[in-house]
Amino acid sequence: MRDARVSLITLGVADLSRSSRFYEALGWTRTDAGNDKVVFLQGEGVVLSLFGLNDLAEDAGLNAGPLPRFRGMTLAINLTSEAETDRLFAAAIAAGGDAVKRPETVFWGGYSGYVADPDGHLWELAHNPFFPLDAQGRIDLTPPSEEPA
Structure with a gap:
């Protein structure tokens, strides 16, 4: 098995619905694999995960501070x-x-x-x-x- 790959990219977002609509408009396909805290979108060879920003920070054991541009x-x-x-x-x-x-x-x-x-x-x-x-x-x-x- 080759470990040098990206299987999933997770982005912390403020609004799951808004972000999901954005990526779906660009051709990503929303899947049924998510829940009220995370949305999974299928792309070509990679899955894009949209996770509520505060929930993602908590999951990583970090504080969600202000993000730089x-x-x-x-x-x-x-x-x-x-x-x-x-x-x-x-x-x-x-x-x-x-x-x-x-x-x-x-x-x-x-x-x-x-x-x-x-x-x-x-x-x-x-x-x-x-x-x-x-x-x-x-x-x-x-x-x-x-x-x-």
Whole structure:
């Protein structure tokens, strides 16, 4: 079994219904696995968990203090083209997200922008021509195996 993977991402949120509607508008599928404190949404190869912020802090044994606008991390969705990046960015804004940085050509040769969900969780939406996506939309940076001579 390989341990180098992400199976579940949990975000602390102020309003489960509002956050669930936001992510469902972006294509995540709400499941029946949750309860009144947590919502589970199925994505491509990962589950997104939305947990009430205070309940999540309590579960971790921490105090839920005020959150800074920049939390030192982002999540990313890589897309197949600049047009797809623009489409998802517009969908995120229409669903209640905050346009932090509109998609643009960036120094590393790709195209990306940033949107914050209704609770300020920062998502990078990007097209990276150096990271081709497979049929399931996954990045695989494993070098191709060499053919025997």
